[in-house]
Structure formats: C-alpha cells, structure tokens
Amino acid sequence: xxxxxxxxxxxIDRVAELVTVDRPDVIVGIGDDVAVxxxxxxxxxxxxxxxxxxxxxxxxxxxxxxxxxxxxxxINLSDIAAAGGQPHYALVSLALPADTDVxxxxxxxxxxxxxxxxxGVAVVGGNMASSPDGIVVxxxxxxxxxxxxxxxxxxxxxxxxxxxxxxLGDAAAGLALLLAPSIGVDAAVRESLLARHFTPTxxxxxxxxIARSGRATAMIDLSDGLSSDxxxxxxxSQVGVRIWAGCLPISPAARRVAALSDRPPWELALEGGExxxxxxxxxxxAAEGLASSIEQxxxxxxxxxxxxxxxCEGRWLVLEGGEVRPLEARGWVHFxxxxxxxxxxx
Amino acid sequence: xxxxxxxxxxxIDRVAELVTVDRPDVIVGIGDDVAVxxxxxxxxxxxxxxxxxxxxxxxxxxxxxxxxxxxxxxINLSDIAAAGGQPHYALVSLALPADTDVxxxxxxxxxxxxxxxxxGVAVVGGNMASSPDGIVVxxxxxxxxxxxxxxxxxxxxxxxxxxxxxxLGDAAAGLALLLAPSIGVDAAVRESLLARHFTPTxxxxxxxxIARSGRATAMIDLSDGLSSDxxxxxxxSQVGVRIWAGCLPISPAARRVAALSDRPPWELALEGGExxxxxxxxxxxAAEGLASSIEQxxxxxxxxxxxxxxxCEGRWLVLEGGEVRPLEARGWVHFxxxxxxxxxxx
Numbered sequence: 290x291x292x293x294x295x296x297x298x299x300x301i302d303r304v305a306e307l308v309t310v311d312r313p314d315v316i317v318g319i320g321d322d323v324a325v326x327x328x329x330x331x332x333x334x335x336x337x338x339x340x341x342x343x344x345x346x347x348x349x350x351x352x353x354x355x356x357x358x359x360x361x362x363x364i365n366l367s368d369i370a371a372a373g374g375q376p377h378y379a380l381v382s383l384a385l386p387a388d389t390d391v392x393x394x395x396x397x398x399x400x401x402x403x404x405x406x407x408x409g410v411a412v413v414g415g416n417m418a419s420s421p422d423g424i425v426v427x428x429x430x431x432x433x434x435x436x437x438x439x440x441x442x443x444x445x446x447x448x449x450x451x452x453x454x455x456x457l458g459d460a461a462a463g464l465a466l467l468l469a470p471s472i473g474v475d476a477a478v479r480e481s482l483l484a485r486h487f488t489p490t491x492x493x494x495x496x497x498x499i500a501r502s503g504r505a506t507a508m509i510d511l512s513d514g515l516s517s518d519x520x521x522x523x524x525x526s527q528v529g530v531r532i533w534a535g536c537l538p539i540s541p542a543a544r545r546v547a548a549l550s551d552r553p554p555w556e557l558a559l560e561g562g563e564x565x566x567x568x569x570x571x572x573x574x575a576a577e578g579l580a581s582s583i584e585q586x587x588x589x590x591x592x593x594x595x596x597x598x599x600x601c602e603g604r605w606l607v608l609e610g611g612e613v614r615p616l617e618a619r620g621w622v623h624f625x626x627x628x629x630x631x632x633x634x635x
Numbered sequence: 636x637x638x639x640x641x642x643x644x645x646x647i648d649r650v651a652e653l654v655t656v657d658r659p660d661v662i663v664g665i666g667d668d669v670a671v672x673x674x675x676x677x678x679x680x681x682x683x684x685x686x687x688x689x690x691x692x693x694x695x696x697x698x699x700x701x702x703x704x705x706x707x708x709x710i711n712l713s714d715i716a717a718a719g720g721q722p723h724y725a726l727v728s729l730a731l732p733a734d735t736d737v738x739x740x741x742x743x744x745x746x747x748x749x750x751x752x753x754x755g756v757a758v759v760g761g762n763m764a765s766s767p768d769g770i771v772v773x774x775x776x777x778x779x780x781x782x783x784x785x786x787x788x789x790x791x792x793x794x795x796x797x798x799x800x801x802x803l804g805d806a807a808a809g810l811a812l813l814l815a816p817s818i819g820v821d822a823a824v825r826e827s828l829l830a831r832h833f834t835p836t837x838x839x840x841x842x843x844x845i846a847r848s849g850r851a852t853a854m855i856d857l858s859d860g861l862s863s864d865x866x867x868x869x870x871x872s873q874v875g876v877r878i879w880a881g882c883l884p885i886s887p888a889a890r891r892v893a894a895l896s897d898r899p900p901w902e903l904a905l906e907g908g909e910x911x912x913x914x915x916x917x918x919x920x921a922a923e924g925l926a927s928s929i930e931q932x933x934x935x936x937x938x939x940x941x942x943x944x945x946x947c948e949g950r951w952l953v954l955e956g957g958e959v960r961p962l963e964a965r966g967w968v969h970f971x972x973x974x975x976x977x978x979x980x981x
Contacts, residue, residue, distance in 0.1 A: 290736070290737045290738075291733065291734050291735065291736060291737065292731055292733060292734075292735045292736075292737055292740060293733035293734065294737075295737055297763060300737065300740065300763060301763060303737070303740075303741070304740060304741070304744045307741065307744040307745060307748055308744055308747060308748045308751070308758035310757045310758075312757050314723070314757075315724075315757050315759055317759075318757065318758075318759040318760065319758065319759060319760050319761065323760070324724065324726065324759035324760035326723075326724055326759065326777075328674075328676060328680065328723065328777075328779065329676045329677060329678065329779070330674060330675045330676035330677075331675060331676075332675065334674065334680075334777075336724065336726055336759065336760060336775075336777060337726075337760065338726045338727075338728050338760065338761060338762050338773070338775055339728075339762050340728040340729075340730055340762050340764050340771070340773065341764075342730045342764050342765070342766055342767070342771075343767075344767040344768075345730075345764055345765050345766065345767060346764065377660070377672075377674065378661075378670065378672055378682065380670065380682055380683075380684045380775065381684075382684050382685075382686040382728075382773045383686075384686055384688045384691075384771060385638055387637065387638060387639040388637050388638075388639065389637065389638045390636070390637060390638075391636045391637065391638055391640075391641055391646065391649070392636075394638060394646065394649075394650060395649070395650070395653065398650045398653040398654055399653060401654060402653055402654045405654070411656045411658050411660075411661050411664065412654035412656075412664075412665065413661055413663075413664040413665060413670035413672065413682065414664065414665050414669070414670035414682060414683065414684065415665065415684060416684050416685050416686050417643060417646065417647060417969060418686050418687075418688050418691055418692065418969050419688070419691050419969045420688055420691065420771075421688070421689075421690040421691060421768070421769065422690075422767070422768035422769060423767065423768060425686070425688075425730060425766075425771050425773075427684075427686065427728045427771075427773045429682075429684055429726065429775045431672075431674075431680075431682060431777070433674065433675070623763060623764050623765045
C-alpha cells in the first residue's frame with residue numbers, strides 16, 4: 290500500500306504506535322502538536338519540528354527567502370504558543386541544491402534572525418546538506434512552559450465555548466490571489482492578504498494571556514484549517530462541536546476575494562488553513578471575560594465562534610440561514626490524492 | 636555566487652554570523668557539533684539535528700529502511716556522545732513521495748525505535764510532509780550533560796595526545812564495496828564492513844567513561860573523516876596536530892579492501908568518514924591510563940594516534956617510512972564540486 294492510499298493522519302497514527310513509549314518524563318509524546326518533556330527543570334520543555342518542502346509548502350519563485358525564513362520559524366513558534374509556552378531556541382536543517390545562490394541563503398537566515406529576535410528566540414544550531422532536487426527547510430524549536438499553564442488539544446468539555454484570535458481565511462485568500470492573479474482587488478487588499486499568507490504572526494502574546502488566565506481547557510493553532518484543527522480538539526478531547534458560520538471573524542479583504550472567487554466566505558475561513566491564529570475552548574461563564582482580557586492586553590480581536598458538544602452529538606456547522614451541515618475536516622492533508630496536481634502551495 | 640562556489644564550511648560560517656547571539660543561556664551556539672543550552676535545570680541541554688537526503692546521504696535501493704532509521708538516529712546520538720552527554724529525546728521530520736510504500740515507512744520507524752530503545756531515547760514527535768522528489772529524513776535529538784562533563788571541539792592543548800576509539804576506515808571500505816561490487820572479498824568481510832557503513836554504533840558508553848574521567852580536553856565524533864574532523868578540533872582549539880599514519884587503528888577487513896582498491900589503508904582511515912568513532916585529546920600523562928579505563932569499562936579498543944602541536948607548527952601526517960606530509964582535510968564536504976556526479980553515497 291502506498292502512503293497516498295493511507296493518508297497523512299492514519300500514517301501518523303500508525304508510526305506513533307511503533308514508537309510510543311510510556312515514560313514518566315514524556316508528558317506528551319507523538320500525537321499532539323508539540324512534545325512536552327520533563328527534563329528535570331522546574332518548567333517542562335516543549336519541542337516541535339516543522340518541515341517546509343519546495344513545491345509542496347512553498348514555490349521558490351513566489352516567496353522571498355526572507356519571508357520563507359520568517360515563516361519557517363513562525364509556524365513553529367505558533368505551536369509553542371498554542372501549548373501555552375514560550376519559545377527559546379531554534380535549530381535549522383537545510384537541504385540546498387548546489388546551484389542555490391549564496392544571497393538566497395543569506396536572506397533566508399536574515400528572515401530567521403528577524404523573526405527570532407522579535408520573539409526572543411536564539412538560533413543555536415543546524416545543519417546543511419546538498420539536495421539533488423528542491424530546497425528543504427526544517428526548523429526545530431525548543432521552548433518552555435510552566436507546568437500549570439500547559440494547554441493541549443485534549444481538555445475541551447461539553448458546554449465550553451470555542452474562541453479564535455484575529456481573522457480567519459486571510460492566508461487562504463492570499464494564496465487564492467497568488468494562484469489566480471486575475472482576481473481583481475486593489476493593491477492594499479492584495480498586499481495585506483499576501484502578508485498573511487507569507488508572513489504569519491505567531492500569537493505568543495495572546496497565548497500568554499490565555500495560559501496565565503487558567504481558564505482555557507484546550508488550545509490549538511490553526512495551521513491546517515479550522516475545520517480540520519477543531520476536529521483535532523474534538524478527537525483528542527472526545528467531544529463534539531457546533532461552529533456558527535455567521536460568527537466566524539472574516540476580514541473585508543478576505544470577503545472580497547471570496548466574493549470574486551464565487552465561494553462563501555465561511556468556506557475560506559473554515560478550510561483555508563495557514564492563518565496561525567489560536568483556537569481555544571473556555572467554559573461558558575469565563576469566555577467573554579477572557580476574550581476581553583486578551584483584547585485589552587494585546588489589541589487582538591477575539592471571537593466566540595461555537596460551542597463544544599458531547600461526543601455523541603457530533604460535529605456541526607450552522608450556516609447563517611439556519612441550515613445545519615456536518616462539519617467535515619477539509620483542511621490540508623499531505624499525501625492526499627491530487628494534492629500536488631492541483632498546484633496548491635502549502 | 637552559488638553555494639557550490641563557496642563550499643559547505645564557509646557557508647556555515649557565513650550564516651552563523653547572521654544569527655549568532657550573545658546570550659548567557661546559550662553556552663555553545665552555531666559552530667560546534669551540538670548546541671549547549673542552559674535552560675534552567677541543573678544539567679545543560681544538548682541539541683543536535685542531522686538531515687539525511689536521498690541521493691546524497693543514502694540510496695533507497697541500497698539501504699534497508701530499518702537500517703536507515705537506525706543510522707539517522709545513531710549519527711545524532713554520536714554527536715551527543717562526543718559532547719560528553721546522554722541523549723533523551725528524538726523528533727523526526729520526514730518528507731516522503733506520495734508513492735512511498737507504507738511498509739517502507741513502518742520499517743524506518745522500527746529502525747528508529749530499535750536504536751532509540753538501545754540507548755534509552757524516546758521518540759516524542761515529528762512531522763510528515765509530501766515530497767515531490769526524494770525522501771528526506773531529519774532527526775533532532777535532545778540530550779543532557781552535567782556541566783562539568785561537557786566536552787567540545789575547543790580545549791585541546793599542545794602536548795595533548797590524540798586518541799580514537801575502535802577502528803577507522805571500515806565505513807569507507809563498506810562504501811567502496813557498495814560502489815564497486817566487483818571488489819572480491821569474502822562474505823564475512825563484506826558483511827562486517829557494510830554493517831559499519833549502514834549501522835554505525837554511537838560510542839555513548841565510551842564517551843561516558845571519557846567525560847567522567849575529567850581528563851579529556853576536547854572531543855569530536857568522526858563523521859566527515861579524521862583529517863577533516865581533527866581539523867575542526869585544531870580550528871576551534873587554535874592548535875596544530877601531528878598524526879602518525881602507522882598508528883591508525885585499521886581492521887584487517889579495511890586493509891584488505893584498501894589493498895584491492897590500490898589505496899594506502901591510512902587514506903581510508905583518514906579520509907573515509909562515517910566511522911562515528913570518538914576522537915579526543917588528553918594530556919600526555921593521562922592518555923594511556925584513560926585508554927585502559929575505556930577498554931576495561933567498555934571492551935572497546937582505544938588508540939593513541941598523534942599529538943597536539945602549537946598552532947604555529949601546523950598540521951602534519953607522518954607516514955610509516957618517516958615521510959611527513961601536510962594533513963589536509965579531505966573528508967566529505969557538501970556543495971563541493973562534483974560531489975554528486977561521483978555518485979558518492981553519503
């Protein structure tokens with residue numbers, strides 16, 4: 290059987306079973322977004338790695354190397370944020386074709402450094418190798434979390450509200466503009482959406498407020514797409530969910546691209562992915578108060594977009610007119626049929 | 636300028652300059668084989684990443700995926716050993732073509748698990764992505780070292796003896812057999828050399844004796860080749876070196892392959908690389924005693940192969956007949972001219 294017949298998530302489950310160990314120092318191993326480790330210190334360590342492959346995650350001609358450097362680090366920082374932690378160190382593995390321009394590598398590292406400085410991260414090591422084909426950038430990030438502040442995908446309880454930071458669908462709208470340059474939007478709209486696609490902002494400040502509040506029950510960052518990522522919370526918390534399409538925070542710019550692409554805006558927000566906003570669950574009595582604290586502390590908008598249901602009630606999307614649909618995970622999946630033939634850049 | 640015009644090590648120096656930070660918690664950043672971090676615990680953390688690219692480091696048709704899994708982890712464990720530490724956790728990034736067989740991935744993870752179990756390491760996370768071309772396996776390892784036991788490339792002093800564990804050149808001899816199957820050696824010789832090439836053993840037990848002795852002044856693992864790796868000790872310790880070719884520990888099997896390939900055996904030992912033995916320096920009065928302790932404690936042979944010189948005296952290789960040659964780093968270099976056209980598997 291080929292891995293494309295099995296799909297990414299079943300393959301991960303399969304290999305996780307091959308390597309999972311029961312050790313008291315491994316608080317969270319394979320399966321969540323980050324590993325949580327008790328390495329003897331007061332805090333727990335958070336470890337995360339994310340690989341970026343040319344032709345799959347990025348197109349060399351479309352992204353500036355400095356943006357790629359920033360993004361390759363940012364998407365890992367986002368996972369550390371989602372666990373309620375702070376990032377400290379990064380290591381970078383690069384596989385490079387021998388004809389890569391030295392200036393391109395310089396710019397990649399300038400982007401890494403820029404993003405690292407912004408969030409107090411030190412790039413402390415790495416590794417370079419030649420590549421017979423495309424470029425591969427693999428970034429490993431190490432962080433720490435106070436034990437009592439750790440947030441995982443598991444922990445959501447029926448009745449909890451589902452909240453998100455920022456706006457959803459902007460990165461997908463930016464990608465849509467890249468793939469179909471004929472979509473006519475004005476320069477400011479284009480620029481803002483491309484920035485969301487190329488240089489996502491890890492929500493570390495927002496995550497710190499959420500973690501310290503002690504009110505959130507589960508958290509994840511939105512990388513694959515809300516429908517897929519909220520599904521991870523449901524899987525690991527053993528709950529259902531109801532998402533209200535009409536409440537999804539969608540920017541005017543993303544709404545404009547959705548209209549011009551003839552797609553409902555909630556579809557971009559639900560299925561687009563790569564927004565790197567935080568999605569978290571909070572008991573109903575605390576939800577509005579926490580949303581306000583985050584907004585006051587960081588200036589970032591927070592929106593209640595749904596509620597957690599008992600497992601047996603399933604996963605639903607409620608459209609604005611009242612129509613109820615099953616909430617299907619339609620985010621990005623590696624090894625899925627046709628993933629590359631569609632020319633998607635992820 | 637292309638990176639092939641610059642070469643691997645100047646490129647590493649160049650990007651290191653772009654990202655190096657002066658922080659008290661970064662004990663060793665980019666430049667040594669491992670990052671050494673003070674993350675608040677009693678011990679220091681050791682972090683290391685090493686990427687394996689199909690067509691550069693391995694050929695899919697030549698190596699069994701279980702061997703590849705073992706090796707991808709082992710080469711990182713070897714770096715943790717060389718710093719005097721113990722490995723604890725690993726994360727694995729994989730880029731896989733969509734048509735990769737699920738059984739191949741299973742076997743890769745079985746190899747990872749096997750090697751991890753052998754050395755008390757937990758595989759705690761990772762990441763999978765599709766690859767439009769070849770397979771990429773990037774393994775990150777996190778370990779710990781007692782502060783007083785840390786060993787680096789720097790620290791060697793004139794007069795110190797240079798010691799190595801095990802035998803040198805076996806992995807290169809195994810590679811020679813792979814690339815020229817016509818070299819006629821008997822099955823046992825072939826098998827032992829291929830095992831050294833495909834499944835190197837990280838010298839963790841030996842490193843523990845060395846680190847605890849407090850006698851070694853510098854240490855490195857032999858990945859690129861002795862001439863290149865001892866050069867790293869010289870660079871970072873600001874010393875010269877004299878290596879005695881006649882003292883290099885070379886197995887009868889490697890000598891046989893050298894003879895059949897019409898190469899002097901010391902050339903395999905000096906330039907071959909991938910032996911993953913330890914090379915370390917010890918003040919003269921302590922060298923023989925430490926060698927004996929290691930042999931008694933682990934059963935692994937240890938050989939004195941040279942001596943550290945003042946920087947101004949340079950780097951020399953003394954042949955058995957007394958001829959003295961400059962010791963040139965001729966180990967593996969990424970992005971070097973013709974590295975791939977020679978079809979080398981590294």
